[in-house]
Amino acid sequence: MYRYDEFDQKLVDERVAQFRGQVARRLSGELNEEEFKPLRLMNGLYLQLHAYMLRVAIPYGTLSSRQLKMLAHIARKYDKDYAHFTTRQNLQYNWPKLADVPDILADLATVEMHAIQTSGNCIRNVTSDHFAGAAADEVDDPRIWSEIIRQWSTFHPEFSYLPRKFKIAVTAAPKDRAAIKVHDIGIIIRRDPSGALAFDVYVGGGQGRTPLIGHLIGEGIAAADLLAYLEATMRVYNQYGRRDNLYKSRIKILVHQIGADEMRRQVAAEFAEVKQHGALALPQAEIDRINAYFLDPAFEKLAEEDLTAQRKTKAFAAWLDTNVAKHKAAGYAIVTVSLKPIGGIPGDANADQMDLVADLAQRLSFDEIRVSHEQNLVLAHVRQRDLFGLWQALDKANLATANYALITDIIACPGLDYCDLANARSINIAQALSQRFADLDRQRNIGELKLKISGCINACGHHHVGHIGILGVDKKGVEYYQISLGGSGAEDASVGEILGPAFGEADVPDAIEKLIDTYLAARQPGERFLDTYRRLGIQPFREKLYAAH
Amino acid sequence: MPQVLTANRLSDGEVVYLAPDGTWVEGIDAAQVVNDADAALATGQQAERDRKIVHAYLFDITPNHRPMKMREIIRAAGPTVRTDLGKQAR
Amino acid sequence: MPLIKDNAFVENTFAHVADEETLPEGAIVVSLKRFQAEREMLLARNTPLGLRLTSDQSPEALGPDVYHFAVIELEFPKFKDGRGYSWARQLRQRMGYKGELRAVGEVLRDQWLFMHRVGIDAFEVRPGTRIEDFRAAMAEQTVFYQPASDRVRNVLDLRHSRPARIAAE
Ligand code: HEM
Ligand code: SF4
Numbered sequence: 001m002y003r004y005d006e007f008d009q010k011l012v013d014e015r016v017a018q019f020r021g022q023v024a025r026r027l028s029g030e031l032n033e034e035e036f037k038p039l040r041l042m043n044g045l046y047l048q049l050h051a052y053m054l055r056v057a058i059p060y061g062t063l064s065s066r067q068l069k070m071l072a073h074i075a076r077k078y079d080k081d082y083a084h085f086t087t088r089q090n091l092q093y094n095w096p097k098l099a100d101v102p103d104i105l106a107d108l109a110t111v112e113m114h115a116i117q118t119s120g121n122c123i124r125n126v127t128s129d130h131f132a133g134a135a136a137d138e139v140d141d142p143r144i145w146s147e148i149i150r151q152w153s154t155f156h157p158e159f160s161y162l163p164r165k166f167k168i169a170v171t172a173a174p175k176d177r178a179a180i181k182v183h184d185i186g187i188i189i190r191r192d193p194s195g196a197l198a199f200d201v202y203v204g205g206g207q208g209r210t211p212l213i214g215h216l217i218g219e220g221i222a223a224a225d226l227l228a229y230l231e232a233t234m235r236v237y238n239q240y241g242r243r244d245n246l247y248k249s250r251i252k253i254l255v256h257q258i259g260a261d262e263m264r265r266q267v268a269a270e271f272a273e274v275k276q277h278g279a280l281a282l283p284q285a286e287i288d289r290i291n292a293y294f295l296d297p298a299f300e301k302l303a304e305e306d307l308t309a310q311r312k313t314k315a316f317a318a319w320l321d322t323n324v325a326k327h328k329a330a331g332y333a334i335v336t337v338s339l340k341p342i343g344g345i346p347g348d349a350n351a352d353q354m355d356l357v358a359d360l361a362q363r364l365s366f367d368e369i370r371v372s373h374e375q376n377l378v379l380a381h382v383r384q385r386d387l388f389g390l391w392q393a394l395d396k397a398n399l400a401t402a403n404y405a406l407i408t409d410i411i412a413c414p415g416l417d418y419c420d421l422a423n424a425r426s427i428n429i430a431q432a433l434s435q436r437f438a439d440l441d442r443q444r445n446i447g448e449l450k451l452k453i454s455g456c457i458n459a460c461g462h463h464h465v466g467h468i469g470i471l472g473v474d475k476k477g478v479e480y481y482q483i484s485l486g487g488s489g490a491e492d493a494s495v496g497e498i499l500g501p502a503f504g505e506a507d508v509p510d511a512i513e514k515l516i517d518t519y520l521a522a523r524q525p526g527e528r529f530l531d532t533y534r535r536l537g538i539q540p541f542r543e544k545l546y547a548a549h
Numbered sequence: 550m551p552q553v554l555t556a557n558r559l560s561d562g563e564v565v566y567l568a569p570d571g572t573w574v575e576g577i578d579a580a581q582v583v584n585d586a587d588a589a590l591a592t593g594q595q596a597e598r599d600r601k602i603v604h605a606y607l608f609d610i611t612p613n614h615r616p617m618k619m620r621e622i623i624r625a626a627g628p629t630v631r632t633d634l635g636k637q638a639r
Numbered sequence: 640m641p642l643i644k645d646n647a648f649v650e651n652t653f654a655h656v657a658d659e660e661t662l663p664e665g666a667i668v669v670s671l672k673r674f675q676a677e678r679e680m681l682l683a684r685n686t687p688l689g690l691r692l693t694s695d696q697s698p699e700a701l702g703p704d705v706y707h708f709a710v711i712e713l714e715f716p717k718f719k720d721g722r723g724y725s726w727a728r729q730l731r732q733r734m735g736y737k738g739e740l741r742a743v744g745e746v747l748r749d750q751w752l753f754m755h756r757v758g759i760d761a762f763e764v765r766p767g768t769r770i771e772d773f774r775a776a777m778a779e780q781t782v783f784y785q786p787a788s789d790r791v792r793n794v795l796d797l798r799h800s801r802p803a804r805i806a807a808e
Contacts, residue, residue, distance in 0.1 A: 051562035157756035161721025
């Protein structure tokens, strides 16, 4: 994985010193809250319901064991022994003290981490495929390009006061595990007929209040021109994105209003100018330099392992079937460490669990951990022969729930239990549903089902792109939940359709159960919930759900 | 509707309430019931200038001194999904 | 408003003239609207001319007229309105503007360095600002990843031992 050189390190160290100064100016009264707020937000520090909240960047979701151990250490020393992994591959601490934050950032800097640009109207942490470098279906390691984008976007002097936040996601596989079409910019890397890398740039996707799917704006951009193309897109947005209305200020609204063709034309014109000046052309030496950090680890020459004997342990077999994915190297496997125990809080991990996963990664997965946008952890390079032992160790720490991509692998935002903007809680709903569908055989019979919950229309919990999405709303001070169906954040991206009137907290599990029963009764062989929904439309589900009401 | 003035403490973000003696306390039980909203908000603004707290505002309470809204119930107690954390755990 | 240029306070020798006001003697700054309406007359005057652009006015339409201005002021009505950063780069890199580029409006400490990087070289700052604050803010970051309009060698230049690249000229 990428390691800082002296320049990267100095930049982060200077930032820590700068923020230390800003906090001191705040505590001494030189800065008032209004002036301090944008500065703390630029360092990922929010004020939430109970306390401050610090968001730490995990660039494209990749961590070393040492980094994960530091995250655990910070949870113990400055927070309440746990942290929350988010859908943006970041980590959030829920209880830091303002006066401690400079020290936390200094500790992070010792392991090449920071909280830069995890908030504010700038280019946020770049996200990517959590199976990068291990997946059999990718054409290149998308993290090489994510790192190049990370550096270009860090403290970009022109794009730090954009109309609104800006999120970029990158994938290099036909199977989209990074939800790139619901990002401000989503990039798909492919190979053109000559074998060279070509970048397809989707612009104007997003969730929030106005969910939209991105449009293909730049097609087949050459590797050396990637930054020039991004700079051109950002400049068009910075100049012409709306600033009069917070809800209309994302790039998706600009694209929607002027149309994809006009956007394409404006970006192309700007791109031609930027390219002509040449300063942003990526030197091959830099591409090579970064590439070198993402070379395959020293995989052993192994045969595929026969695990028939171990499969006699039923729980292991179930885990193997759901949480273990095919690796590009023979004899290896990709393991999803579930942060979705039955009845647990999606994405939360305590310090001991973080330490354990860090140790396991060190011993069994080339020292590397991934955070997925589905709020799980991933050990990307595990020898198949180590799987059984790994499973035992994870199982003891409640990290081996065999539910990857099943109905209890729920994404949920913090909701009203933590979030200042929430209308309703979301974790409680996730817990109730997880318990209702706890039975593993039943989950597996239901098959792939992406259930996503947000506590308000900002959609941090991706509810618009859930096969089943749940949105918390407030009706005269009471929490209600609106259900939508048919969303997808994958390569077949779509925005879900709202079913009908919202349900009270206690009625949500029954409602979801009815939807599932409707699907099970109607599905054809091989169909996922989403497929059945797409074949039948919303009507049969609507009828079943509201018939009794 | 009776009200209480709340904020977050500047140094650590802790949820606090204005008490009758003008100090900021951590528990809602000791909070002052506000009679004069403007005066209370002015006290809050002064406390912000004095760098004690941030984001002072009023919220409604019931006649038996409990918050009306879920948001304030959760702020006064802690996360409903982690009853081992926050004020409820003390 | 105090004006900072080249790391020091300097006197503002340009007078702001409202659109309806009669023109005083000496150096003046006018709006784009007034410039467009009275272009010939303004260019015929023998005193330095400045232009103020609001944050929604692209300099692109000026074309070769940019060369007539001794000062161009970019207005930041709110520090969050970042359009001026893009206008500055357009002026410096694409249009080859070499005169003074001045940030006016809500121009706060934590924006100065980025403004400098995109080519702004004069800053109207809040009364009470100390020059030490300005110098300290400009020195808080010394490592830059991107080519911009300043002449600093960025990280790519340093890593690959090449001279600074300015995105134009
Ligand atoms: C707790 C503090 C948080 C605040 C104040 C917050 C705020 C927001 C807001 C205002 C939006 C809507 C932006 C728009 O529509 O323009 C948003 C979107 C989003 N947030 Fe959060 N969020 C928080 C936590 C999280 C967490 C915990 C996650 C991940 C689990 C997350 C991930 C996202 C994602 C994926 C989106 C949708 C994509 C987008 O429109 O940008 N956020 N957030
Ligand atoms: S969706 Fe709403 S409630 Fe949930 S984290 Fe985002 S802003 Fe908060």
